[in-house]
Amino acid sequence: MAEVKSRRGEYTEATRRALLDAAARLFTERGFARTSLDDVAADARVTKGAIYHHFSSKTGLFEVLFDEVEEQENDRARAAFAAASDPALGVLAALDQFLLACSEPEYGALVFREAPLALGWDAWRRCEEKYSYALLTDMLVALADAGRIPRHAGEALPSIAFGMLGAAGQLLIRTPPQDRERVRAECRLPFVALLAGLSSTTA
Amino acid sequence: MAEVKSRRGEYTEATRRALLDAAARLFTERGFARTSLDDVAADARVTKGAIYHHFSSKTGLFEVLFDEVEEQENDRARAAFAAASDPALGVLAALDQFLLACSEPEYGALVFREAPLALGWDAWRRCEEKYSYALLTDMLVALADAGRIPRHAGEALPSIAFGMLGAAGQLLIRTPPQDRERVRAECRLPFVALLAGLSSTTA
DNA sequence: TCAGTCACATACCCCGAGTATGTTCCCGAC
């Protein structure tokens, strides 16, 4: 009976996945605002009732999607940071991983293009505090611990650095695929320069 | 008769101004999405018909408001930049002017918080290309001409620098007024560091 | 076998942007 029960569970999980996949596709292609819940339901071969059975609202659906995508990517970036011998190198490794993720179709579009529009700035930042923003602040602390940058109080530096990441991600999103490698290289420059400039004021 | 005609013109201009003022107030306080056109019309003591007589749509109303606010502020920032003897000092002067403007109630909220949500990223960037973004690229060119930073091709640096401005502005918006002076000082640091880092790689 | 609940489908409500159509006032022409 556990089998039958799990069978049923599998079926409902399948529609949930189909809804999430359809939402991911349509939100990245048409954008969050221009895709109705009926569109998502139709793409997943169900109706709007299924959506509201599995998710709380349109933004609720988006948040689940956001968490999925962002958690996966954040793990990779954090691993890249941790794998490096030096925190400064780790930051660049995590940055490269981030820029690479933004070159893929869904991640950047959902997390840095649609999320602010869908959730609003405050909710977006609250959601990001578990992921990119947390990783960023951790990296800044590690850099300060290693004496590579001065220790900063306040939220200005992490906020502005986060804004840099968002701008880089959005730039990559609207860059045609064949130019993305070059743009990724160009994007590294301001971050390297900022690091250099911060470390030079350590003394 | 020119007098009477202008009298009529004054009246219609008055309602147009009342609509723009009401929209500015409500959009900054409640946000663009959470204020209906009926709210704006009621606040201006007219009806929705007046709005669609003077403006093309809700986003059209917002764009006119955006242009008004942004043109005024952009002139000040550009003047601050031009007044300085050195382009590097000019950049900091323009930055200070910008941070000050974001500390006032309407400018930052409309231009950097509501505009992306109201217009979408693409339309927002198109609107900004006449103002902050243009000033920013002009300043980067001036810095390169003066040999203070290397000459960069590509759009990565201006895009990311623009992202920094947006993040700083948004941070100031959500900072309580009594803390804003301190936060402004904190915000200058990453820009100074970026400039220093860029100039150190000039050689 | 039957009550109950899960996993949806169907039908409906409501708000708000946009539109279509009045209505009033002024103005210039005859």
Add this chain to the structure above:
DNA sequence: GTCGGGAACATACTCGGGGTATGTGACTGA
């Protein structure tokens, strides 16, 4: 002086989409 017409709105309506309330069949557990 009046009369056609257009400017400056007001009023009444449509329509799309998020959200809700209710129906329904299938499965499950007692």
